[in-house]
Amino acid sequence: DTAVSQTPKYLVTQMGNDKSIKCEQNLGHDTMYWYKQDSKKFLKIMFSYNNKELIINETVPNRFSPKSPDKAHLNLHINSLELGDSAVYFCASSQVSGGADEQFFGPGTRLTVL
Amino acid sequence: AQSVSQHNHHVILSEAASLELGCNYSYGGTVNLFWYVQYPGQHLQLLLKYFSGDPLVKGIKGFEAEFIKSKFSFNLRKPSVQWSDTAEYFCAVTAQAGTALIFGKGTTLSVSS
Numbered sequence: 001d002t003a004v005s006q007t008p009k010y011l012v013t014q015m016g017n018d019k020s021i022k023c024e025q026n027l028g029h030d031t032m033y034w035y036k037q038d039s040k041k042f043l044k045i046m047f048s049y050n051n052k053e054l055i056i057n058e059t060v061p062n063r064f065s066p067k068s069p070d071k072a073h074l075n076l077h078i079n080s081l082e083l084g085d086s087a088v089y090f091c092a093s094s095q096v097s098g099g100a101d102e103q104f105f106g107p108g109t110r111l112t113v114l
Numbered sequence: 115a116q117s118v119s120q121h122n123h124h125v126i127l128s129e130a131a132s133l134e135l136g137c138n139y140s141y142g143g144t145v146n147l148f149w150y151v152q153y154p155g156q157h158l159q160l161l162l163k164y165f166s167g168d169p170l171v172k173g174i175k176g177f178e179a180e181f182i183k184s185k186f187s188f189n190l191r192k193p194s195v196q197w198s199d200t201a202e203y204f205c206a207v208t209a210q211a212g213t214a215l216i217f218g219k220g221t222t223l224s225v226s227s
Contacts, residue, residue, distance in 0.1 A: 031212050035209060041152075041202055045214035056214055090157065096211040100146055102167040105158040 003027050004106035012112045013081055021076045021109045023091030030095055031055070032074040033103065034064050034066060037088040046089075049074055081113045116141040120205050120218035127225050134192040135221050145207050147188040148215065149179055152202040158185035161203075175199070196227040199227065202208050 004025045013019055025032060033056075034046040048056035048065040052068040063079045078085060088108045121136040121155040139145060149161040162173025179190045188205060202222055206215040 033214060035215075041220050042203065043158075043215075043220075044218040045216075048211065048214055055212075058214075092158075094212065101211040102148075102160060102163060104160075105150075107157045 004091055004104050005091055006089075007111050008109060009047050009107060010110050010112075012114065014114055015081055015083060018077070018079045019081060019111070020078070021089055021091075021111070023074045023076070023106055025072055025091075025093040025104070025106075027071075027091040027093055027104060028095070029104075030071055031101070032068065032071070033091060033092040033094075034074065034076050034106075035090045035092060038088070038107070043068040043090070047074075047076075069092060076113075081111075083113050086111055086113045116145075116207060116216045117210060118216055118218035119209055120203075122221045123182045124224070125184075125221045127223070129197055129225055130225050131222070131225075133190070133192040133195050133225070135203055135205075138186050138191065139188065139205075139207045139216075140186065141207065141209055143209060145181075145200060145209055146211065147181060148206045148208075149173065149177070149188075149190050150204045150206060152204065152220075153200070159188050159206050161190070167220065168187050185224070195223070195225050197225050199223060200225045 031050045033048045037043045047066040049068045065077045067072045090108045091106040092103040094103040117140045119138045147164040150158040164181045172178045205218040
């Protein structure tokens with residue numbers, strides 16, 4: 001069973017379109033994250049949710065809106081896509097136990113904006 | 115703010131050579147430290163982690179890392195690399211469980227057979 005899954009795996013779209021990426025984890029974790037990996041492979045946090053509540057909202061354009069319908073799902077909606085949004089987006093989840101946690105990553109969604 | 119530096123951008127080795135990848139972080143308090151590997155076209159997988167205790171941690175696939183608090187370092191080592199170790203390696207840190215990972219810029223390891 002896949003622990004953290006994302007759909008779609010690949011997404012090719014035109015500038016100006018709106019698109020969504022879905023993430024689901026079956027690990028029972030309380031915390032979920034979205035990271036962006038740019039063309040130079042640099043990974044940076046975008047958002048973090050704990051029990052459906054937004055915890056981290058880094059300096060991300062407000063065209064990006066995360067939504068967590070329940071603690072097993074964290075979706076990412078992007079409005080008015082721009083060329084610079086092309087990247088790989090990774091979802092992750094973790095569970096704090098004993099003051100420590102480990103983040104499990106999904107397979108990534110490669111977004112290409114034309 | 116926390117930051118992570120990985121000194122080696124691209125490392126090229128022959129099979130059976132020894133590997134050491136440098137990682138330094140900037141944060142004065144207690145940290146949790148991680149090394150992740152990303153094989154070509156794949157997602158991030160955890161190699162090893164340090165939360166507390168023995169500063170020499172062993173991970174999967176023969177990797178180990180040593181936490182040296184005085185040097186703010188967490189270098190990754192492997193005594194003998196294989197062609198299948200060709201991948202991108204990321205060092206990461208969190209100051210607190212349940213918070214975001216701060217990643218280094220990654221090191222590309224290329225192993226020739």
